[in-house]
Amino acid sequence: MSLMSDLAEIAAEQPQKIALITETSQMSYADLLDLIQRLDGPLAMKGLRPGHTLALDTSRAEFVIAAIFLASLRGLTLAVAPTLRCRDAGLIPDFSLVHKPDPALPRDTQIVVEPGWFSTPLRQRADYRGLGKDNARYAFQSSGSTGQPKLVIAEETEWRVAMAHAMSLGTDPQRGQRLLSTLAPTTNWAAGCNIETLLSGGSVVSLGAQSDRLLQYIDLYRIDTLATAPGMVPKILEMPQAGQYLASLRDAIFAGAVVSPALLDRFAKLTTARLHIDYGSTEVGVCFRAVYRPGTPQAPGHVGRLVRPDLEVLFCDDSLTPNPEATEGRIAFRRPAGQMRSYLRQSGPDASGAGFTHDGLFLPGDLMRREGEEYFILGRVKNIVNCGGNKYRLEDIAELLERAFPDSQMVPLIDTGADGLEAIALAYRAPEEIAPAAIAAALKPRFRGLALLRAQRLDAFPLTPTGKIDRRTLTELLAANT
The missing domain is CATH 3.40.50.12780 (ANL, N-terminal domain)
Structure with missing residues (x-):
């Protein structure tokens, strides 16, 4: 029917x-x-x-x-x-x-x-x-x-x-x-x-x-x-x-x-x-x-039980190979007895391994674990901020802000507000201070629902031993100066 x-x-x-x-x-x-x-x-x-x-x-x-x-x-x-x-x-x-x-x-x-x-x-x-x-x-x-x-x-x-x-x-x-x-x-x-x-x-x-x-x-x-x-x-x-x-x-x-x-x-x-x-x-x-259940201690990242009997849940390693014995890793889904959805002009997973694979798996880009029948999110494979269901790449946010404020270098970081919802904190280098209201106004037309929790101008960014921006240290630095 x-x-x-x-x-x-x-x-x-x-x-x-x-x-x-x-x-x-x-x-x-x-x-x-x-x-x-x-x-x-x-x-x-x-x-x-x-x-x-x-x-x-x-x-x-x-x-x-x-x-x-x-x-x-x-x-x-x-x-x-x-x-x-x-x-x-x-x-x-x-x-x-x-x-x-x-x-x-x-x-x-x-x-x-x-x-x-x-x-x-x-x-x-x-x-x-x-x-x-x-x-x-x-x-x-x-x-x-x-x-x-x-x-x-x-x-x-x-x-x-x-x-x-x-x-x-x-x-x-x-x-x-x-x-x-x-x-x-x-x-x-x-x-x-x-x-x-x-x-x-x-x-x-x-x-x-x-x-x-x-x-x-x-x-x-x-x-x-x-x-x-x-x-x-x-x-x-x-x-x-x-x-x-x-x-x-x-x-x-x-x-x-x-x-x-x-x-x-x-x-x-x-x-x-x-x-x-x-x-x-x-x-x-x-x-x-x-x-x-109100008042009951909730384990961090708990997302509950599988409600889709038509879906099979798998855990993959970093090479995107499913491991039937694993209970932790990159989460993946497939429909053993039916058609999976697909992206228009699908070309396989992206560089981080997220997306549809050619053998019928979908990887959302989340790291998860299973305990019995319960599932828990451990984190994400890639830097994506999830604002009320709208997912935005940190790279896209940085690109827009650097166009809006010439001669600046922007490093957006995923943060959590007092309401528990994801938002961003921003570390930046620029010739002069930029008002947070101006930053928020630049973000609003393209990134619907994205909240800016804090912004801080720095003379230099902390670096990892390989010369990359040390985002973890930067996050701690912004939190300490709040």
Whole structure:
């Protein structure tokens, strides 16, 4: 059965049940099917056919969700990414769904969302039950294990298996019936949560600009499952009387980055919900999940147990050779009985050994160990800062800052803020002091969510015996001078 067929079956049973709520719209299951049909007609008239590629130049949740089901219906490759990003990655879409004409794109490949589509009544509603190709392909953006933006290709059947496990929270059968997500609907993780909730007959609330009002939405719509990034926890804790809005919450899922145990302990005082910490990536989906137990000592780096029976976990040595007996090393994943995802224009692992290998492994670039059924992160193979799920190369940060401030030498270092989230500290050499506000302003346009904890100007950098900058000593130096 395809995603589209399953949605149609559920919609036939509960056409008027709320499927999706955003800041600007509220849609029933019947409305969602109508939107899919309204997209299908103009796209078909433009010449969109099975096997074609459609890019989304929109991040509105209703269009992302509808396009995912439409791809299932027509056997499309859906790039959940802007057209120009697709082209940069080497993918040339056949068509692009846009809200207004884009002069940078070929006119005959643009399908502009027209207001008239929604004001004109449908002559006849389509019945999609039993339809769908079950061979759609989805391309999601990834910051990559190396911090380099990439497109990850997932087959419909594999993607569905992965997202079903991602939403299996181990509660009662009614779990996830009312999901609120503050994550961008174009991300693999958020899209999977949204689609799986709909396929279980539930309702989705997707917030963007009004994420700071999530407590009111949780209370108003009796949300039972919250999916958000760790960076949202400090904001919730700052909201007055936060606990009174969380009575309906049963599960809260945090994904994208490490979250501070101290923050989770404070959050747990506001709600009786179970707190889930997810580890995964766009390249493989959610892999590990830990249930956080407030007040219980937590081992450093604990990411929980494997929640994907379709995945095999391996440990590799520095030559990327799997060792079946090892319980520590470079973590790797593979699907013994199915298709792995892949990067568009895959060329094998990068210089650090992170990425997809030619024999079906994916290495995220993390060093891990296993104790029984529990897994723990020990560190990273390469210098990547993880800011709320956005991974940035330290080399790229340094390059941008050295362009912004000529005659400077920049050395960004991974650090952890008081909230337990990763950020950077900066050591630099320059003719004169640079205001931290100026540095932060230079970083903001390109490195979304990246926090600058401290910056210090030095006359010289400490060096290793081989003449390289001694980052460990430099980190200690900055910490001592804070």
